[in-house]
Each structure stands twice: as C-alpha cells, then as structure tokens.
Amino acid sequence: MSKVVIPRLQIERIISALKEGKRLDGRNILDYRDIKIERNISSNAESSVSVKIGKTEVYCGVKMAVTAPYSDSPNEGTFMMTAELHPMASETFDIGRPGINAIELARVIDRGIRESGFIDFKGLCIKEGEKVWQVFVDVFVLNDDGNLFDVTGLAALIALGSAKLPVYNEEEDKLEHKRSDIDLPLNKELMSFNMTVYKVGDKILIDPTKEEEDIADYRLSIAFGDNNGEARITALQKGKAGVINTEDLNSILKTVEDKYKTMFPTVKKLVWNE
C-alpha cells in the first residue's frame, strides 16, 4: 500500500542525533529496546509466544504434523517458516498473499535456524522413508515499529524451545488432539540467533525504530551461534540497495561479535525460560 514519507526535518534530526552517538528515544546506537515476552498466547499450538521489542510485537506459534519425508533426506523431518505482514500491524502492509517483504523475512530467519543445526532433523524421523514430523513456525506481526528481523528470529527460537510433540497414534496414522510431554528434538548447544545492523547516516546501529529503518542505506542480518566460545556465523543477508565498504564490513563484524557476547546469554535465558 502506501509508503510512509518521513519529513526531511525528522530525517535530519535522526541523523544529527546519531552523529552524537544518540537516538531520538535516548538510546545508544547499540542498545536494544526493552524486550517483553508473553508465553502460551495460543493453547492449540504446540507452543506459542508474543515477543515485544519496544513497540514492535509479533505472535509466533509452532504447529506440527506428520508427513512423508523428502526423497533426498528420508530420515529427516521438515521445517517451514512463514511470516504474515498483516495490515493490522502497519499502514504500509497489504492484505492477501505474502509479498516479498514477508517472504524475505521468513526465509532469512528460516536459514539462520536451519543452517545452525538447532533443530534435530533426524530426531524428527518417525519411520525412515515413510513418516517424519513436519514443523511449522508461523509468525504474525501485530505491530511494526521496526526491527522485525530480530523480533521474529527471537520469537521463533522461543517457540521452538518450548514446543512439545503432539500425540501420534502410529497404528491409526493420526494425530490425537493432545500434546505429549516430549520436547521437540533440538540440538540446544547449536542455537544461533539473528542480529541485524542498519547503516543510517554514517553510523551502524541495531534495533531501529520504523523511522530509522526506513531511512537506512542497507541492513545486514547476521545469525550467530556459539562454537566453543567463539561466535560462528550461520546465515547472512544484506538488504536494501546500499553498498557496504570493506571498512564498514570489518567494523560491523567486530561490533556485532562484541554485542553477541552480551546478547547471547540473554537470548538463551529467554529461550530456555530460565
């Protein structure tokens, strides 16, 4: 639908505050807004969560079904992620089939999770070559005030981290309408999470508001996991038409590696509900 035009004066205010290393809401350039989690927002889901960072809020639910495996991986379950950028959440979103922004969002978060090895796909096999668990992670955006990538990524991890398998009746080949107490099989130590940096003016910042996001030259989403105390990258996506010079890339990687060290324990606590 309509693209929101940010007045030039407002852009100048944002940029000049950034020059001082400040944001209009008082944050430093590498601060996240407050993170609020509400679990079990939907009792029919295998797990569900609302994640709020600042005013951005998404709902995320895990559903599972039994399906035939892909022929090239007969002993592995399947994973699919969707995101709905519903007009409820922003005047810039349209109704109908997912557009490119929703598709990109879901695919970037999907890759970060899939490539990390967090989901134990072999553990999702019921009968090799015949039956495997299919895991759906569906995200619905309630309110967009920027940084949907990180909010969606965190919501997906929390939902996966608390999902329980439904009861599967193998003889009758049907799912009972109840959940077991068996956890969704995960390789917990392989978890990686997505942090997205934005180039606004001549500064690199994280967790942008909608306004900051809209005036960014580019964004870079980086999924980070832990490899014996070292940060390991499991997915990358550069978004928007701006280009990254080598100096910026090096500084981004150094910056986010530092930020990762403080954020990863926080993310782990949220995912494992500690």
Add this chain to the structure above:
Amino acid sequence: MVESLYKIRIDGRQFDELRPIKTKVGIIPSADGSAMFETGGTRAIAAVRGPRTLHPQHMQDSKTGVLRVSYGMMPFSVWDRIRPGPSRRSEEISKVCEWALSSVLDLSAFPNSVVDVFIQIPQADAGTRVAGLNAAALALADAGLPMREMISAIAVGKCDKTLIVDVDKAEEDFHEGEGPTDIPVAITSRTKNVSLLQLDGKISVKELAEVIEMAKLACDKILEAQMNALKERNGGTDDE
C-alpha cells in the same frame, strides 16, 4: 416433551451461562483503535485503521466513508494448522461482519474515505466470528468513530434438543440425537435489532424465536463487559 440427550454441559456451565470474558482496549499502538475480546478459550483481536482516502478512486463514495472488514485466523489458532492468508470461509465471515458493523457505524462525515477493520483470531475454541465482532465494536469505539449504537454478539447453539449460549468447540462437535446447531447472532445495543444472523444445523421456528431471546440476554451481559472495557480505557469516564 421428549428429553434431550444433552443434559449437562461438558464444562459444567448453566445452559444460559457465558464463558469467562476478558477485554482490553488499546493493544496495537500504531492502529487508530484496537481491542481484545476473550471468551473462555476463544480470543479475538481487532484493529481499526482510518478514515483514510480510499484507493482506487472509483471505489470512493462521495456521500460517505466506506467500511471494509477483514477476518482471519492465525495459522496456529486451531489444532489443524491453517495456511496463512484468506480463504473462502474467512472471506464470507469478513463480509457478514462488515454488514453487521456497517449497520451501526455512521461514516457520512468522511466522504471518499475508507475505514478498515482487521479481526484476527490467535486462539480458537468456537465462536470466533462473534468474539471478533465484539472486539471490532470495541476497536471502532476506541478509534472514536461515530456509532449510532454498540454491537454485541454471541453464538447460541443447540445440542440435540438443548439450547445453549456461547457454544464451545466440544459442543460444536456434539453429534448425538439431532446433533449440533450453531447460530451466531449480533444484537445492536439500544434498538435491540439483529445485525448478524447465521445458522448451521437444524431447528424449529419456535426454537429459533427462543434462540433470539437468549441471544439478547447474553448480549446484554457482553455489552456490560464492553462498556466496562471502554470506561477503563477512558480512565473511568463514561462517554458512550
């Protein structure tokens, strides 16, 4: 009279008893109005955007604003996952909800504009369209749009020969005797007119008249919950 096979409600409620209601107004910061309405295991959220200029231009009405309603269920809201996006069912429900809300909304002050109402169901245990309407009416009031009256809605049901209000999923699946009948009804708050009416099942004419009376009584209770939610939003002042 032949006795009904549905004697005691599965969750122990009286036949005319509603599930516990929870409401909250103002849940989506970027919307012009928003609300949550929960009854038992069914929760609906609604957001209002507008009035804003309607595009394309040929859809505009130079005499009045236009209401558009979109209803949908989140993929994880039910046991069997729903594919995201519109379906035949959601399109039809959107339309009947649009008619129901149009009957009380006065958009004559906003020619050539559109008001969008988005209803979403994060968690479903039957009665989602009526919960959605209750949330939508609250969201429209929250948006400060001129309404001639409020709307409250309820699903009345029949399990075999027993009439019940606020049907849940287990009751919707009652297949003994005459089976289940589902009758979503919306009632306007002051004139007590019917602004939404659908039926799925089997019922006598006499029973249907009874259904409407039960719906009116139930909607009085829902209206009370709605008005309390709005008062809370306005910090205790009542300005219907």
